[in-house]
Amino acid sequence: MKKLYEETIKTESIYKGKIIDLELQEVVLPNGSHSKREIVNHPGAVAVICITGENKMVMVRQYRKALKKSIIEIPAGKLDAGEKPEDCAKRELEEETGIIAGILKECDSFYTSPGFANELVYVYEAENLRQGEVHTDEDEFVERMDVTLTEAKKLIRSGEIHDAKTIYAIQYWELKQYNKA
Amino acid sequence: MKKLYEETIKTESIYKGKIIDLELQEVVLPNGSHSKREIVNHPGAVAVICITGENKMVMVRQYRKALKKSIIEIPAGKLDAGEKPEDCAKRELEEETGIIAGILKECDSFYTSPGFANELVYVYEAENLRQGEVHTDEDEFVERMDVTLTEAKKLIRSGEIHDAKTIYAIQYWELKQYNKA
Numbered sequence: 001m002k003k004l005y006e007e008t009i010k011t012e013s014i015y016k017g018k019i020i021d022l023e024l025q026e027v028v029l030p031n032g033s034h035s036k037r038e039i040v041n042h043p044g045a046v047a048v049i050c051i052t053g054e055n056k057m058v059m060v061r062q063y064r065k066a067l068k069k070s071i072i073e074i075p076a077g078k079l080d081a082g083e084k085p086e087d088c089a090k091r092e093l094e095e096e097t098g099i100i101a102g103i104l105k106e107c108d109s110f111y112t113s114p115g116f117a118n119e120l121v122y123v124y125e126a127e128n129l130r131q132g133e134v135h136t137d138e139d140e141f142v143e144r145m146d147v148t149l150t151e152a153k154k155l156i157r158s159g160e161i162h163d164a165k166t167i168y169a170i171q172y173w174e175l176k177q178y179n180k181a
Numbered sequence: 182m183k184k185l186y187e188e189t190i191k192t193e194s195i196y197k198g199k200i201i202d203l204e205l206q207e208v209v210l211p212n213g214s215h216s217k218r219e220i221v222n223h224p225g226a227v228a229v230i231c232i233t234g235e236n237k238m239v240m241v242r243q244y245r246k247a248l249k250k251s252i253i254e255i256p257a258g259k260l261d262a263g264e265k266p267e268d269c270a271k272r273e274l275e276e277e278t279g280i281i282a283g284i285l286k287e288c289d290s291f292y293t294s295p296g297f298a299n300e301l302v303y304v305y306e307a308e309n310l311r312q313g314e315v316h317t318d319e320d321e322f323v324e325r326m327d328v329t330l331t332e333a334k335k336l337i338r339s340g341e342i343h344d345a346k347t348i349y350a351i352q353y354w355e356l357k358q359y360n361k362a
Binding site for chain 2: 004005006008014015017018019020022024025027029030031033035036037038039040042045061062063064065066067070071073076078108109110111112113114115116117118119121138139141142143156162163164165167168171172174175178
């Protein structure tokens, strides 16, 4: 295996924000030359696959300022300081959709943008569901919608579902149906 | 449908870098109150699903400073200014693996981190492959490895495959086998 490691020789903090920090690192490359890496530090996040008794996936429509549009995503949110991913998944699902999950099963975790950010998303599947009350954060506005697999695929084609974790969730759902069959 | 739009009333540029920019926007929320949004602007990227004649997926191991580890990903890279995603996919595949694709079929596109970044990844599937020469960027060090679907799933479980686009690609590959059957 080739030597791929990059050693950091200088770190400059550019910004410390509410959700993300930005730092600029000077690194030594495997060939000895120097380069800069722009790195966004993120606390990590969870996303929840939640299939109702009617065999629909629970989604939320939400305006995303970074994209300048609203998109339809699975329930998700960032980790609070010291919060366990499983607790966060339970909390976010309930806050955004009112659904209380008796069981949260970890599916996978993945980095969203390894080229510049350390955001890690833990994906859970919610089971033993009961309906409680929605109570979103004060700066969060979401609209719940439950969709069938066929509808979900149409929403991907129309660009209304357009983010990595939600497309992952839909593929997971489809694969599960094949693996059960 | 609820009103979800957030109007920007002030934009502050925090950083303009080599790959990303960071800006801080003050927005008016649907309920009239104000909030801040931290937004990373990114030029967009491509990723390439490439299955060899031996039914293996072409991957590259690469050190990712943001993650402080090397991971195994499908070939990928960011768009140059004005570059068409398809041309970028062809270029990145050839640079990182030496493979020249006669056909590049668009599979999907997705935002990686809609909560704070506008990075959009276009995924292509490469066909009509022939082997040329590897020629990576001067600050890029990658090691090619071709893996079977079974090996790919093991690498997910071990955390060596750990990013959204690569897990998407593996699900896509598995679904394709079911849909063909």
